[in-house]
Amino acid sequence: MTVILVVLLSVTFDPSHPLPSMATVAMLGLQIVHSLPGLKSLRGPWSLAAQALLFPWAGQGAPGLLAASVLLIAGGPIRWVMFAGVVAAAGLLNLSDAYSCANAMGNALAQGLIVFGVTRLSDLRAELHAARGEPAAESVAGERERASRDLDAVLGSSLSAVIGLAAKGRTEEIIVLGREAAARARETPGAAVELPRGDLTPRLALPIHVAAHAGFLIVSVIYLWQMRPPPWVLAGALLAVAGVVGLQLYHSLPRPPGVRPRHAAWTLPVQLALACLPLLSPDRPYPQLAGFAAASVLIVMCGKAAWAAWPMSGAIILGVCATLLLRGVAPAENLYWTFNAAAVAAMLYGLALHTGLVFQVREARLALAEIAVVKERRRISRDVHDLLGSSLSAIVVKGELAVRAPERAERELADIARIARRALADLRAIPRDDDPGLSLDAELASARELLTAAGVTVHVDTELRAPVPGPADALLATVLREAVTNVLRHSRADHCRIEVACGDGLVRLRVSNDGAPPGGPAGTPGERTGGQGIANLAERVSAAGGRLEAAPTGGGGYGLSVLQPVGLGGDTDGVEAVAGV
Known part of the structure; x- marks a missing residue:
């Protein structure tokens, strides 16, 4: 303003x-x-x-x-x-x-x-x-549409094929397909595709800059021509005017924030020299060009050398006044030309400044869109990993059980088809960010069934004084699902203990097992190097104000525990509030 x-x-x-x-x-x-x-x-x-x-x-x-x-x-x-x-x-x-x-x-x-x-x-x-959030919303919508297509092509087709193979009793093919799909679901997200940057220049900015500078140039040429100086003076003055106005236009062209004109280290001094020459004209001084130079100083130097830009620009305007005074120009005319130079500097700098501000806002909008896409891509990858990993592992486990115990094959194949249909529904809900409807009670039952089917002895201890509230219930269900998946995929466990306790505003979940492979990376119980399961869980729990710990236990085992406030966004130690999401 x-x-x-x-x-x-x-x-x-x-x-x-x-x-x-x-x-x-x-x-x-x-x-x-x-x-x-x-x-x-x-x-x-x-x-x-x-x-x-x-x-x-x-x-x-x-x-x-x-x-x-x-x-x-x-x-x-x-x-x-x-x-x-x-x-x-x-x-x-x-x-x-x-x-x-x-x-x-x-x-x-x-x-x-x-x-x-x-x-x-x-x-x-x-x-x-x-409207800075609009590109972000549009980019997220586009990312969700893209992810929906890709997930359906990669994992959706595999799950649909599993359902068909289960109906035909082709267990071996189910196991191979399930393992391949599980590996794809656990891949870390790829690098974000760069968004198209588009044209950051306001549509009319360049024509306005060119027309405004052309107007000044034409008027200056007519003025010089009317003054009828000697030919060599006229030629020199015309070259100076053309050079000053041309360099001013070059310095004023729309550019992204923080980008200075190329070769400004010499174009600015050249413009200053050309602008000062008409002040020394033997016939009479021509001071208006000094305003162009003062504007260029502000445009070029206000970014990295703002401390010097304003004093230097002011010195140019005062230099005009002093030169005219020394050359005997009448006070009224001196005031007119000094103000004219200052006005030209203010107008040209104001136009360039506002063009730069539009660039900054557009760059900020683009940055928000890029951040939103990256976050959405991570969320989709995390949800695919956390929500589908268990289902795909269950399909493999039940397929292997059907091979080992042919008398149970029909029942296990029916379970495989049921799990695949549920996983297919989860897969199609993930890009829309729909609530998967997870329940801790249901996951406890599923964990007992799945671990037992895999030959693991399961001990479940629950001490719940009251039902866990919905958001915390879904979060702990997700943690339990991933923990059980890790036990199945990355350990040779014979025993697994699941403990749940709730009281005093906190709920505690602990999953421990034996048979963990030696040399596993600290903090990722039973998970291979490069996996993202525990990192995903830690991010989810931390965002909700809780704390997740995972570490080796004595006797070659691993343990994962979560301490979660019953009210999401709370604080596990009760000292200060933790920002929730």
Whole structure:
């Protein structure tokens, strides 16, 4: 908002008439209504019409303000026709000589585009900031759709095939397919695919920059031509003007945040030198180019050398005033040109600044989308691992049991088909982030059945004074499912003990077993190096305010324990709150 007000004052203030007329004040007030985001509801055709009535009597900056308002309020292609009409009208009001006409039209063109650009970019930044979560939501939706297709193609087809093989009694094929599917379900997620970055440049930013600089260049050329200096002076002045304006455009081009113009270490000094040369012209000084140099200093240096940018830019403007004073320029003309240079610097820097701010917001939106996709990919991978690993291991265990005990084959194959259908339903719910409906009681029964079928002696001890609340119940069910899966997959256990106790606002789950392979990595009981099961569980439990521990036990066993507050988001030691999810 501050930048917008500075730009508006730079356009409106006339140092030769420091006390503005009532028409000028009214024109500026209406423009503030048109330009400030918080006053957007007050503007409309009536305010544009009021400005159109005022602009012939509102001073030299009025055409630029009206031209900007036309672009801000009128809609469709007609606004550009109206904009051209305002620029032409500015010239018609100043027909005393060619330079006055061209200067009025050039100022209306450049100032109108700059005020429109600064205002529109400010609005765009606010719109992007308010909707910064939309790309993340869209990206997550796209990731879920992609994951649904991939999971169905990789694991869904395998589970459907298991159901068909179970109906045909082809146990050996079920075991092979189940092991392959379990391995795929336990793979760590791959690297995130980079999202398309799109065009970060606001659609009108580049044309506005080019047109505004072209307006300044044309007016400067006409001014120099009218002054009729010696040919060599004219040629040098034209080269200096073209160089300064061209380098200014180069420095102002839209770039991502933190990216400086290439070769700025020499383009900025060259522009400073070219801008200062016209001040030393033997005929008369031409100070307006100093404003371009002051703007470039702010644009190029405000990132990494902000401490020096403002003093240096101010020194350039003061240098203009001092040079004009030393060369005997009248005080009124000195004030006019000094302010003109400062106004040019403020307008060009304001336009470049707002373009950069839009870049920053768009980069932030993109970063949020990328983070959201990575988190969603990890969640899907974690849920596939945690929710399907047990079902696929159960399919393999029951298939092996059917092979070892042919008399039980029919019953085990029926169980395999039932488990595969449940796993298929879980698989299709995972991308949607639906509640899997896990229950600790159901998982205890399933764990006893599955471990017993695998030849493991199971001891279940429960001391629940009250039912475990739903969220904690589902969390502990997930932990138990993964712990049992690890016992089946990564140990040669003969005995497994499952203990559950609840009281004093805490619920404790412990799963311990013997027969763990030697040399297993600490903290991942029975799980091979590179697995993600325990890491997933620790993340889930920690996010809910609990604590998970997994470590070897005496006698070649492993134990996994969870201490979980009954109210998710609580604190296990009761000292301070733990942020939940």
